[in-house]
Amino acid sequence: MQSPDANGTLRVATTIKHFIYGSSTAGVNLAPMVGGINDFHNIYSVPFRAVIKEANPAALMPSYSSYDGVPMTSNVAYTNRFLREELRWDGVATSDDSAISFLHDLHKTAKDIQTAGIQALESSIGHEIGGTSSFGALATLGHNPAIASLVKTAARRMLTLKFKTGLFENPLPDLAQINSTVRSPAHLELNLNISKESMVLLKNDGILPIKTTGNLLSKVAVIGPLATYINAGSYAADDYLTGSTVLRGIGGIAKEVTFSKGCFVNNDTNVDAMIADAVKTAEAAELVILVLGSSSPNLDNIGDVRTDGEFYDHADLGFPGPQLQLHKAIAATGVLVIVIISGGQAFEMEIRCCELQCHYPHILASDKLTVSIPKYSGATPIYYNYLPTNRKAGIYTPTDWQWPVLNSTARYPFGFGLSYTTFRFSNVQVSNYTSTSGNIVVNITVKNTGNFAGQEVVQVYFGQVFPVIERPIKNLIRFTKINLEPGASQQVSFTIPVEELGYYVNGKKQVDADTYTFWVGSSSDDEDLQSRLSSQARHAL
Known part of the structure; x- marks a missing residue:
């Protein structure tokens, strides 16, 4: 992505993030991360060390969280010394949105916005994303040689990046080149292949691959609150003009398609009537495609369908709203069911049908889980590379008093994913x-x-x-x-x-x-x- 063009100019200034993140307390966004120097080097810094060594990204963004009590936006030990001195990385470190202000407003580690700015500079944060509240905060410190030196270093890194990306010579994009590149057939094919190979088959009771008649499915009922929704993610375009919902996609490969919403994704309005309609629709079909999950529309759309993505933390890993109730009702019909799960989280679930995290019958499922899916929300956190004492009962506690409720083995482990073959x-x-x-x-x-x-x-x-x-x-x-x-x-x-x-x-x-x-x-x-x-x-x- 960051490779230079024919003129030696970087096409894209890649920003890797978030440094470091991934295990905030209780899974809450912005919450602190507990750990020490050994965890930092053996767990959290590993992907950053590898990417910086192999690809030398142009930019990096620290996380909102603190690590071992020190906010990453002002963490001299890791955001400065580790990146700059140990890894010899000289790219632009940019703050997350308002993260420098958060040093004063949330972390309470800076007495005012000026102190927050100094702390960020000392941690080699040279570019700020945020509001105007911090503008001019360092203006009175120009006489301070230490602060002036930090500002010059930050400016040098930012100007170097602009020269490398050719923004001074060609500040405006080449529209002809953009039009010949964006949504080009080669790129669309690549995107499609990535999507195909990102689907994980979790359970198959002999339903898949589906037998078709003349390359078409017979009567199919598409059911579920996410069946008519493009779940692209918080920072992606939900492009209904050129994109495809599950309902639209199934409509292209089935002779007859019926649809029932079944329930809403995050409330129980008319739930009994909606589930009854879904059951009726399912019973009249030969196959049901049931689409469940958690929705994360574009940030501009924070409507009543939003249950996932940035700013949305979860108290448990169950399906939002009455979706589990819908699933049980559809499974009880006895009709063949394929469950498609879409969302940015692991779900606590015991699926009673064939289950695929996104599926189309002509695609060979081949991907693997990058997380472990627990049997119970109460057993989290759960991961395959646990320490020896993580799953050992104490000498006087041979079993947990809630056993097996807190059994910490995964329902679907890291690296798991089925195929149509063996x-x-x-x-x-x-x-x-x-x-x-x-x-x-x-x-x-x-x-x-x-x-x-x-x-x-x-x-x-x-x-x-x-x-x-x-x-x-x-x-x-x-x-x-x-x-x-x-x-x-x-x-x-x-x-x-x-x-x-x-x-x-x-x-x-x-x-x-x-x-x-x-x-x-x-x-x-x-x-x-x-x-x-x-x-x-x-x-x-």
Whole structure:
């Protein structure tokens, strides 16, 4: 995206964000993150370290949150020293909307807006997004050489970015080039393929793939409050002119389509009558496409359909409104049902039908979950790479008093996703290694044992037996997607530098002489790790 054009000018100044974020208290936006130096280096900074090393993004945005009590917008240790000194990154750090003012208004770590501005500059934040309340706040400090130096550094970085993007020579876009690029056939095809490969099949009771007559489905009932809604997200265009809702899409591949809303997404107005109508519609069909989830329209539309996206936190992970009631009623009809789930969160659910997080019957489902979906909201947070003590009962507490309500195993684990076919993993080989340099090689044979062509994401995890600090039970270290015809086999090979088995202790990375275990499989769940190898790379690193 940020690659230069023929003139050497950056096409886009990529901004990576939010540094750092992802585990705010109770999942509340802006809430603080609890952690220390080891968590920072081993968890939260990992993607930023990788992206800066590989792509050198032009800009970065800190999060609203504080980490270990220090707001990221004024965090000298991480937003300045880590990025600028350790990673040698010299791009533009820009504040989130009003984040500098929040140092005074919300965090209460700055006594006034001028102090907030100084704190941000000292953390190498050189560009502000926000209102006019802070304009001129530093005007009286021009005589201060330390502040003047910070301002000059910020200005240098911003001017450098403008030169790199050619804004001084060509401040206006080339409309002819834009018109030849935006919505071009190649880009639309790429976007479609990305969408296809972003769909995750979670459950299939033999319904998929759907058998069609003359390439068309028979009588289909499309039901659900999101069936007529383009759920593009808070910062995306809900383009009803060229985009397609589920109802419109199914209408193009079915002989006869009926529709019932079933309920509203966030209130129970006329719920009994609406569900009754949906049940009647379902019973008259051969197949039901039930569309559930949480809606996140464009920020300009904060109407009564908004239940997801920025500014919308959740007390639990259930479906908003009476959608679960609708689902149970439709499942009870006995008609074949495909559930499409759309939304920006994991949902607590026990689906009684075939379930796909977005689906069309002519697409080979192949994607995997990037989060773990819990059985119960009360069991959160839940993640595959937990620490050894996370799921161990105390010596005098063999089971939780609410067991199994707070069973912390996932209903659908990280890395999980079904296909229309099945795969078998065999002939796993892992090279033992006896040095802190070089590579470990993992080989695996994967065979398509089903009746359909399919894609599988082969995943490699590793764990260390006795690290010097508590480390995750397992960590994803490699993955790749392969495509196999029915009956076909393929050997997949992964080369893993030994250095990647290391971790940080108090800011310094180390690779221990220890025993390591490697797992290969189709998800992070132990049952899906069809081949596991213990005591590999032993006493060698």
